[in-house]
Structure formats: C-alpha cells, structure tokens
Amino acid sequence: MSKVVIKAENISKQYRLGLVGTGTVKDDMKRLWYKLRGQEDPFLKVGEANDRSKKGDSDYVWSLKDINFEINQGDSVGIIGRNGAGKSTLLKILSQVTQPTTGKIYTKGRIASLLEVGTGFHPELTGRENIFLNGAILGMRKHEITRKLDEIIAFSGVERYIDTPVKRYSSGMYVRLAFAVAAHLESEILIVDEVLAVGDADFQKKCLGKMNDVSKGEGRTILFVSHNMSAVKNLCNKGIVLDKGSTLFSGDVNKSLEFYLSSLNNSFFENPKINVDIKESKGPKILKCEIKSGVNNNLSSFYDAGDFLQVSLSIKPDMNETREYSVVWFIYNLADEEVAVCSSWKMNNKSFNSLDTEIKFKIDTLGLLTGEYYLRFVLHVPGDVNFEDWNNAINFKIVQHDINKTGFEYTSIWNPKTFLKTEWL
Amino acid sequence: MKEKLINTSEWDTVIESKHSLFDINFKELWHYRDLLVLFVKRDFVTVYKQTILGPLWFFIQPLLTTITFTVIFGNVAQLSTDGAPKLIFYMAGITLWNYFSTCLTTVSGVFNANAGIFGKVYFPRLIMPLTIVISNLMKFGVQFLLFICFVVYYSMNNQITPNSWMLLTPIIIILMALISMGIGLILSSMTTKYKDLNQLISFGIQLFMYATPVIYPSSSVPENFKWVLDWNPLVALFDYMRFAYMGIGTFNMYDLLYPTIFSIVILMIGILVFNKTQKTFMDTV
Numbered sequence: 001m002s003k004v005v006i007k008a009e010n011i012s013k014q015y016r017l018g019l020v021g022t023g024t025v026k027d028d029m030k031r032l033w034y035k036l037r038g039q040e041d042p043f044l045k046v047g048e049a050n051d052r053s054k055k056g057d058s059d060y061v062w063s064l065k066d067i068n069f070e071i072n073q074g075d076s077v078g079i080i081g082r083n084g085a086g087k088s089t090l091l092k093i094l095s096q097v098t099q100p101t102t103g104k105i106y107t108k109g110r111i112a113s114l115l116e117v118g119t120g121f122h123p124e125l126t127g128r129e130n131i132f133l134n135g136a137i138l139g140m141r142k143h144e145i146t147r148k149l150d151e152i153i154a155f156s157g158v159e160r161y162i163d164t165p166v167k168r169y170s171s172g173m174y175v176r177l178a179f180a181v182a183a184h185l186e187s188e189i190l191i192v193d194e195v196l197a198v199g200d201a202d203f204q205k206k207c208l209g210k211m212n213d214v215s216k217g218e219g220r221t222i223l224f225v226s227h228n229m230s231a232v233k234n235l236c237n238k239g240i241v242l243d244k245g246s247t248l249f250s251g252d253v254n255k256s257l258e259f260y261l262s263s264l265n266n267s268f269f270e271n272p273k274i275n276v277d278i279k280e281s282k283g284p285k286i287l288k289c290e291i292k293s294g295v296n297n298n299l300s301s302f303y304d305a306g307d308f309l310q311v312s313l314s315i316k317p318d319m320n321e322t323r324e325y326s327v328v329w330f331i332y333n334l335a336d337e338e339v340a341v342c343s344s345w346k347m348n349n350k351s352f353n354s355l356d357t358e359i360k361f362k363i364d365t366l367g368l369l370t371g372e373y374y375l376r377f378v379l380h381v382p383g384d385v386n387f388e389d390w391n392n393a394i395n396f397k398i399v400q401h402d403i404n405k406t407g408f409e410y411t412s413i414w415n416p417k418t419f420l421k422t423e424w425l
Numbered sequence: 426m427k428e429k430l431i432n433t434s435e436w437d438t439v440i441e442s443k444h445s446l447f448d449i450n451f452k453e454l455w456h457y458r459d460l461l462v463l464f465v466k467r468d469f470v471t472v473y474k475q476t477i478l479g480p481l482w483f484f485i486q487p488l489l490t491t492i493t494f495t496v497i498f499g500n501v502a503q504l505s506t507d508g509a510p511k512l513i514f515y516m517a518g519i520t521l522w523n524y525f526s527t528c529l530t531t532v533s534g535v536f537n538a539n540a541g542i543f544g545k546v547y548f549p550r551l552i553m554p555l556t557i558v559i560s561n562l563m564k565f566g567v568q569f570l571l572f573i574c575f576v577v578y579y580s581m582n583n584q585i586t587p588n589s590w591m592l593l594t595p596i597i598i599i600l601m602a603l604i605s606m607g608i609g610l611i612l613s614s615m616t617t618k619y620k621d622l623n624q625l626i627s628f629g630i631q632l633f634m635y636a637t638p639v640i641y642p643s644s645s646v647p648e649n650f651k652w653v654l655d656w657n658p659l660v661a662l663f664d665y666m667r668f669a670y671m672g673i674g675t676f677n678m679y680d681l682l683y684p685t686i687f688s689i690v691i692l693m694i695g696i697l698v699f700n701k702t703q704k705t706f707m708d709t710v
Binding site: 095110115141 | 437438442463467470471475541545548705708
C-alpha cells in the first residue's frame with residue numbers, strides 16, 4: 001500500500017463578495033466583539049454555495065465547502081470541474097498562497113506549485129539571471145540551480161538568447177524558459193494549474209511528456225488542473241470532480257471524466273446552442289439546422305448508437321453566386337477532438353447550387369462511442385472559398401452503444417474514439 | 426473506514442486556518458536565503474538599467490537634494506547648523522533620513538506592490554521586507570561613501586572634527602534598519618486592508634521628518650517642544666551622526682538605550698503582525 005502524501009480534512013474557503021474594503025471596519029468590529037466574548041466568528045455561519053448565475057442574499061460565499069481527499073505518493077491527480085467550481089482555490093490553498101477558512105491539509109514532502117509560469121521574472125534581467133531568480137522563488141537552492149542549469153537551458157530551447165534580457169523574448173520563448181525552470185524542480189509534490197494553455201502544440205507535448213516522466217518515472221506526485229480532457233486522461237490516474245465548491249466524485253480518472261462529462265449535459269444538451277462564425281459575406285448562408293431521430297422522426301438530442309441522425313439545413317441561397325458548392329460536416333467530442341468527418345464532394349461528388357434552399361442528409365451513428373458530441377457544418381467551394389462555417393452548430397449525445405443488448409458498452413472515455421463495425425469470419 | 430488519530434509529527438507541513446501568534450518558521454526562512462540574495466541583486470542591478478549615467482545616479486540624487494536643502498534651509502531660511510559647514514550638515518541628515526523613509530514606505534506597501542507574485546507562489550513573505558531593507562542598505566552604503574569623501578575634505582580643511590565615535594556607525598545603521606522595518610511591517614498589514622493609509626503614510630513621514638533633527642540640530646529646538654524629541658527614537662541616531670563626524674552637539678552611550686529597546690520591541694511586534702497578515706492578505710488586498 002502506498003503512502004499518503006496529501007490528506008485534506010474538511011477544507012472550506014469563504015470569500016467576501018462585492019467591494020472588499022468598504023464596510024469591512026464594521027464587520028471587523030463585529031468579529032472582534034464576538035471573539036472577545038469567546039463566540040464563533042458570526043460570518044462563518046452565513047454564506048452560500050458558490051453559484052454564479054443566481055443572485056444570493058449573503059455577501060459571503062463558500063468557494064470550497066468541506067473538501068476531503070487523500071492522495072498517495074506517485075499518483076497524478078486531475079482536478080476537473082466547470083469554471084468557478086473551486087479548482088484554483090483548492091490549488092491556491094495547497095500551494096499556501098492563501099489559507100483555508102476551516103479545515104486542515106497535511107502534506108509530506110516539498111511542494112512546488114506552478115499556478116503561473118514565469119512568476120517573478122524580471123524583464124530587465126537576462127534569461128540566465130531569471131532562471132536563478134525564478135528557481136529560487138520556487139524554492140530551489142542556488143547550488144541546485146547551478147547543477148541543473150545546462151539541463152534547463154537545453155529543455156527550454158532558447159540557448160541562443162540566454163544572455164539577452166527576457167523583455168526581448170517572444171511570449172513563446174518566455175513561457176518555454178519559465179516552464180523549463182519549473183520542470184526541473186526537485187519537489188516531491190508538483191501542483192500545476194492550466195499553464196500549458198500557452199506555448200505551441202509541440203511544446204505542450206514536451207511539457208506533458210516531462211510531467212509524465214515526473215509522475216511515472218520518478219514516482220513524484222502531481223496535481224493537475226485542466227480543461228483539456230485528453231491531457232487529463234493521458235497524464236493522470238486519479239481524478240477529483242469539483243462542482244460549486246464540493247467534491248462530486250473522486251477516484252479513478254476515467255470514471256471521474258465520465259462523471260464530469262455526464263454532469264455537464266444537464267445544462268448543455270437541452271437546448272442546442274448555435275455559434276455563428278461567418279467568414280464570407282456573399283454566397284449561401286445557413287439559416288437553421290435541425291437534427292431528427294431516424295427512428296421516430298422527432299427533434300432530439302439523444303440517440304442510441306446505430307440510430308440515424310437526420311440533419312436538415314435551411315439555406316438562404318445567393319442568386320449572384322454561380323459556383324456550385326459542397327457541404328462538409330465534422331463531429332467533435334467534448335475534448336474538442338475531431339472524431340469524424342464527411343464531405344458531400346468527396347463522398348459522392350454531390351454539390352449544391354443557388355436553387356437549393358434545404359439540404360438534407362443522414363448520418364449513421366454506429367461508429368460513435370457513448371458520449372457527447374457536437375456538429376460543425378461548412379459550406380464551401382473545394383479549394384476556393386468558405387461560404388459558411390458553423391462551428392459548434394448543434395449538440396447531441398450518444399446515450400448507449402449496445403446494439404446487441406449485451407450490457408457491455410463502448411464509451412468515449414476510452415482512448416479509442418471510434419467504433420468500426422466488424423464482421424467476424 | 427478506520428479512524429486514525431493524526432500524528433502531526435509524521436507530516437512535513439500542516440496547512441490550516443488557525444495559527445498561534447508566534448508561529449514563525451525561521452528554518453524555512455533560512456532555506457530561502459539564496460532568494461534573498463538574488464532579490465537584492467535584482468533590485469540593485471535593475472534600477473538603472475538603460476540609463477546613461479547608470480550607477481552614478483546613486484550619487485547624483487542625494488547630492489542634488491543636499492544642495493537644495495543647503496540653499497533653502499541654510500541660506501534662505503538661515504537655520505542653525507551648530508557651526509558645522511552647511512553642506513556636510515545637511516548631507517549627514519539626508520543620507521540617514523533617506524534610508525529610513527525609503528525603507529519605511531516601501532516596506533509598508535510590500536503587500537500591494539508584490540500582490541502579483543505573492544498570489545501565485547509561496548515563499549516566506551518576510552523575505553520581501555528583508556530584501557527591501559538590505560537592498561536599500563546597499564544604496565545607503567554607496568551614498569555613505571560619498572558622505573565620507575566630504576567628511577575627509579572638510580576635516581582636512583579643519584572645518585569639522587571627526588572622532589573615534591565613528592566606529593559605532595554600523596550599530597546606528599542597524600538600529601535605523603530595524604526601526605524602519607518594524608514600523609513598516611506594522612503599517613504593511615494595515616495598508617492591505619485599508620488603502621486610505623497609503624495617503625496618510627506619505628504625509629505622516631513628512632511630519633516625522635520635521636519632528637526629527639534632520640534639517641536642524643537638536644540644540645535649536647525650543648524648550649516647549651523638547652518633549653517631542655524625547656519620545657522620538659531617531660533623535661539619538663541623528664545626534665550621533667553630527668557628534669561623531671562633525672564634533673558638534675552632545676552624545677553619550679546612554680542615549681542609545683532607548684532606540685535599541687524601541688527597535689527590538691517594534692520589530693518583534695512588526696514581525697508578529699506581518700506573519701499574521703501574510704496568511705490571508707491575498708483575499709483582502
């Protein structure tokens with residue numbers, strides 16, 4: 001059995017809403033008065049769950065409420081949840097930037113936290129000087145940094161600029177250097193907020209690879225917050241799902257992701273949202289899109305795998321446009337990964353012209369695993385111009401993938417993203 | 426689930442909301458000593474980057490202030506200097522006072538000025554005020570060198586008589602540093618919550634300057650205001666400067682007793698208050 005390195009007991013964090021600083025003298029006096037009489041802080045009783053969208057009665061909210069968890073050595077834990085779920089607050093408490101209102105966290109080993117890359121970088125100092133400064137801020141001793149200096153510079157890939165002030169750096173170089181310093185920390189526990197959002201894909205991959213080495217190779221513990229579900233899935237083996245300041249689920253990472261994704265759809269799938277992103281002013285335009293079930297011909301967002309999605313696009317044609325165009329659809333999953341694609345041009349050389357006011361087609365969903373997806377439509381003249389691009393046009397969900405009713409399901413939480421019908425010979 | 430009593434000693438760190446007042450982790454502070462050195466270096470190196478005169482500004486600034494004071498207070502207002510040459514008299518006061526006031530104001534604004542970095546990474550917050558006091562000490566050192574040059578010049582002309590009391594200077598400077606840091610720390614915890622104080626501090630420090638013999642000798646203070654000087658712990662330090670380097674005024678070892686006790690007490694209070702504030706200031710700043 002592995003050792004517990006982080007143990008959180010009843011962690012709560014209360015924040016004051018509105019203008020902090022006005023009226024605080026009054027509240028401070030009240031607090032003091034209660035304290036003098038040996039009573040509990042009166043403001044700890046008030047406060048409500050952190051729900052942004054509703055207007056609350058109290059000026060105090062609980063950003064975190066009674067969080068409990070244990071993390072073993074060598075685990076890499078993904079903390080997932082919607083915006084405002086309390087992820088960052090939790091990381092802040094763990095990195096001791098702020099303290100919890102109630103509760104205790106016990107930790108074993110040095111904690112290094114990366115809530116932001118390049119904290120404390122001074123623009124006037126050179127890359128080399130900043131490596132030392134940033135390393136020291138993160139808790140490294142000078143001799144540790146000196147020992148790792150070459151490794152850090154090599155990892156960052158900015159050798160050539162290392163003696164130039166960092167204010168002359170491109171933002172990518174800046175981030176590379178900063179992450180390189182953090183990646184070489186010798187701490188037992190590494191806390192990483194969504195710092196990987198910056199940098200190019202190549203570098204992101206490098207960072208994830210490095211973090212993977214750290215957790216799997218060196219047996220260190222990682223806490224990772226990200227909205228990038230595939231990064232969480234690849235990097236972590238445990239997950240904690242937060243919502244409105246409380247833990248909804250904690251355990252295996254795949255189960256956590258599944259839990260999180262299914263908790264999302266309440267608000268996400270009842271009324272499909274349409275984001276319009278028009279690139280071209282002339283040409284045919286999509287007015288409306290609808291998906292109906294092939295089973296009963298009703299408008300629906302929920303399907304079993306193998307059902308047909310009947311898509312209909314209402315088109316406003318442009319009479320001045322003589323070129324023929326084709327339609328492409330893409331299917332994305334919630335991790336924003338493209339799962340499937342089909343073009344009318346490629347498929348059966350079908351194209352449309354200014355006489356078409358409605359485009360209809362049906363998609364076989366058998367290849368999709370259970371999970372949530374969204375559709376994107378593009379109207380274009382291949383190799384020439386895009387008339388219309390509806391990204392995130394409509395959402396749907398594959399509720400189950402169990403055609404033969406075996407009780408066994410293919411879900412999108414797995415690494416494979418598609419199912420291919422196979423005939424066993 | 427089995428309930429186990431948690432033995433605090435098997436954990437390295439316990440993060441919690443309640444702390445005893447005297448819970449100051451000096452071991453941790455020591456671990457971060459390299460950071461202190463790097464911060465001081467940063468402050469020193471970066472101030473005059475991309476300026477033509479560079480470090481020369483360390484000299485030019487106090488020199489210009491001294492000349493201004495000499496003209497305004499010495500020649501126009503004709504304040505007494507107890508017979509010492511005006512330039513050196515004002516320079517002694519200004520060099521010492523600049524150090525004190527810069528430290529005090531910077532330390533008192535330490536939370537606001539560093540909110541960005543404090544909000545993202547943890548290190549013992551006390552490193553920052555220490556950095557301020559020490560990096561200002563370096564600047565003070567440079568300016569003090571200039572002062573010494575003038576002392577040598579004037580004593581060669583027999584206009585002033587420096588004496589062996591000069592050897593006590595390091596103690597005086599340490600007292601100055603401790604007092605400014607102590608007061609600064611106390612104010613810093615208040616300015617995070619009540620920003621109004623920032624306005625008051627700049628006014629207060631001016632007032633404080635006039636209550637301290639910076640631009641006048643203590644001997645020139647009228648009898649009915651003497652009580653102000655009795656309470657002011659800085660008076661002995663400024664008297665010392667004039668006595669040791671110019672041979673004017675009076676000074677003896679007992680005069681240092683009050684500033685010493687004051688500096689230790691105020692620094693202790695300062696550290697305790699600061700330590701309490703640092704844990705939650707991110708929520709109020």
